[in-house]
Amino acid sequence: MSRHTISPDEYLELGRNYYKQKNYEKAIEAFTHGIEASETPLITLLDYRAASYIKNENSNAALKDARDMIRMHKKDIRGYLRTASLLEKTEKFDTALNIYAYGKKNVPTTDKNYKLLQQLHDKLTRKISPPTSVDPFTILPPELIDMVLDYLGFRNMVRCLPVSKGWKTYICGRPSLWTNLDLSLARKDVSRAFVRDAVKRSRGAITHATFHRFYHTDMLKRIPPACKQLGHLEFLSGRSMSDTFIEMAKGAPNLKKLVVHVEVTLDTITQVLRHRPTLEHVEFLNLGHSTVPANWTGPFPDLKSISLHPGDQATRFALLNLPAFLAKAPSLRTLSLTNWAGPIDRRFDPSTATLTHLNLTNLGLESIPPLPPTLTHLTLTPRRRICFSNTRPYTLNAQSWLNITLASLPNLTHLSLSRIILDGIDFFSLFLDMYEPEDDDNNGMAPQLTSIPDTAPLQHLSLREIEYPEPYTLFGPTGYLSQSKRILTPSLESLKITNTPITDNDIDDLLLSAPYPNLHTVDLSVTHITGASVKTLVDNLPALRDIVLNDCPNIVDREAVDYALGRGIGVMRVSRVGAGSGRKLALGSRSVRHG
Incomplete structure (x- = not known):
């Protein structure tokens, strides 16, 4: 290199001048001197010499310089662009594609031209791939x-x-x-023509129909006669449709399921059931105000499930006339009553029905009604707290205690209790493990209880706003839940203890009570646990999938949450940020502010 009297940068500038003058021979000579004067040639020298070779129609020499650019400057995008371009011109497309791919591997994604490299790679991929524009x-x-x-x-x-x-x-x-006409995701009002065409396209074979934002009641009435196999109807919205529901029920001989979110009256419900005795499942989720008691003419031989939920102007429970209804629905298995105003009719006795699912939520329960022994799912949420006690001289509470102790629920696997006050420590044992035989004649004395044979262990337990006196606890050898052999067992799959003052000590006692190989969901919202309990649950519950920690004030940071997430467990955490500041929702690793 001693024979060179000027620097590589000066040769680069000299070569550029020759290149601008289109004197490519002189440019190549200058760039060559610059490369020879360098221990590691500048990539710009190699790039310019390659460009000069191309102008001089010497593609082989240009390709050699382009490959040297990649070899000497692996992270610089210019070598890949120059090499692939030359290969494409000679129709060596597969090799060019490999060069682009090699560049994507080595060039930092922060390079301002990385996106260009990606685009050229994708463009060439599409070019050499088989045609994809086949329908x-x-x-x-x-x-x-x-x-x-x-x-x-x-x-x-x-x-x-x-x-x-x-x-x-x-x-x-x-x-x-077209057999499932589903308008549930309609974002604007649905036209008459669209529904007419859908019926025609189905050739009258619609079996399921969900209506939303469709207000042409005259056409609704014509759908059942045109679609004789219609078996499932759901209404998410509508206006003054009581007559429409009755007419559709009359014209749908195979209707099995009806779900209505639109406001209706009790009278409409009774007429729908009277005109369509084939119904098996009905949900009326927005009952309007009524002043006349329900007239259940029946019978309803096929009805297996009914849900009745009043709207904003709640109908009083007494107007339901449930004793008459239950007497005419011999096949009923599911009864769900939510948000009914007024006290429960004392004649209401679901124990006469062969129910498997009973949901009494936010009702004016003054006492727990007698319960059928066929229950597998039970939800009890009184509007006001009820005290279960065999010691306090309250007539109504004593009746609740009596109905609880007399109940025989051998098949119960799902239990949800809210807003109750526990007094006697043996509440759960009497409720789940003991009963009074039907032929027991106690002559007015206290009932003679015996163990329920062949009981099923609970799979799902939910307790919300449960109160009990100190020093009692829910867990541990002397805790309320430990008094029954059916609760804290390996069969437990979900456990929800919320709005209850349990602490880390309670969680330790829970885990000492039994192994829980199937427990996959735990909800400890509004409790006094700390992050230590979260880690303990994660480490000791092999099937745990989800944990809910809403409004737990003693979980002050994300360490325990991140620990659970790191083990693949879903975490839902809602915390009140402060009065007037909305709520902060953290689900998994994401946070969303709700104003």
């Missing part, structure tokens, strides 16, 4: 196309109609794709 509807078998469209859902299937004439012809010509 899948022309090559896939109809059965597979139907599966894809069914997976998309009704709304997305409808959005496929304008794609092409072929798509529209296929979709409109397949009646099986």
Whole structure:
């Protein structure tokens, strides 16, 4: 290098001048002297010499310089762009694609031209790939196309109609794709023409229909006679539709399920059931104000499930006339009553029915009614707290205690209790393990209780706003829950103890009571536990999938939450940030502020 009298940078500048003058021979000579004068040639020298070789139509020499750029400056994007470009010009597309891929691996993503490298790679990939503009509807078998469209859902299937004439012809010509008329995701009012066309496309074979933002009641009444197989109806919105529901019930001979979120009266419900005795499952979730007691003419031989939830202007419970209803629904298995005003009718005796699911939520329960022995799921949430005591001289509370102790619930696996005050430590034992035999004649004396044979252990337990006197606890050898053999067992799958002053000591006692190989969900919202309990649960519950920690004031940082997340466990945490400041929702590792 001693023969060179000027620096590589000066040779670079000299070569640039020759290049601008289109004197490529002189430019190549200058860039070559600059490369020879360098221990590691500047990539700019190599790049300019390659460009000069290209102008001089010496592609092989240019490609050699381009490859040297990559070899000597692996992280610089210019070598990959120059090399791949030359390879593409000689139609060596596969090799060029490999160069782009190699560049994506070595060039930092922070490089301002990295996006260009990605785009060129993708463009070449599309160029050398087989043609992809083949309409899948022309090559896939109809059965597979139907599966894809069914997976998309009704709304997305409808959005496929304008794609092409072929798509529209296929979709409109397949009646099986229109048997589930689902308008639940409608974002604007649905036209009369759309529903008319949907019925025609189904060829009268609609079996499921969900209506939302569709207000043409005259057309609704014509759908059941046109679709004799209609078995499932749901209404998410509507206006003054009582007459419509009755007419549709009359015209739907195979209707099995009816779910109504639109306001209706008790009289409408009784008429719907009278005109459509084939119904098996009904939910009326917005009962309007009524002044006339329900007239259940019946019978309702097929009815298996009914849910009755008043709206804002709650109908009084006494107007339900449930004793008459239960007498006419021999097949009823599920009864759900929520938010009814006024005290419960004392004649209400669900023990006469063969119910498996009973949900009494936010009702004016003054005492717990007699319970059927067939129950598998029980939810009791009185509007006001009830004290269960065999020592306090309160007539109504004594009746609740009597009904609890007399109950025989051998099949109960799901129990949810809220807003109760526990007095006697043996409450859960009497409730779940003991009963009074039907033929027991106690002659007015206290009932003679015996153990319930062949009981099922609880799989799901939920306790909310449960009060009990000190020094008693829920867990531990002398705790309330430990008095029954059916609660703290290996069969337990979900446990929700919320709005209750349990602490870390209670969690330790819980885990000492039994192994829980199946416990996958734990909800400890509004309790006094700390992050130590969270870690303890994570370490000792092998099946744990989800833990809920809403409003736990003693969990002051994210360490325990992050520990659970790191073990693959979902964490829901809602914390009040302060008065007037909204709430902060942390779900998994994300946080969202709700104002």
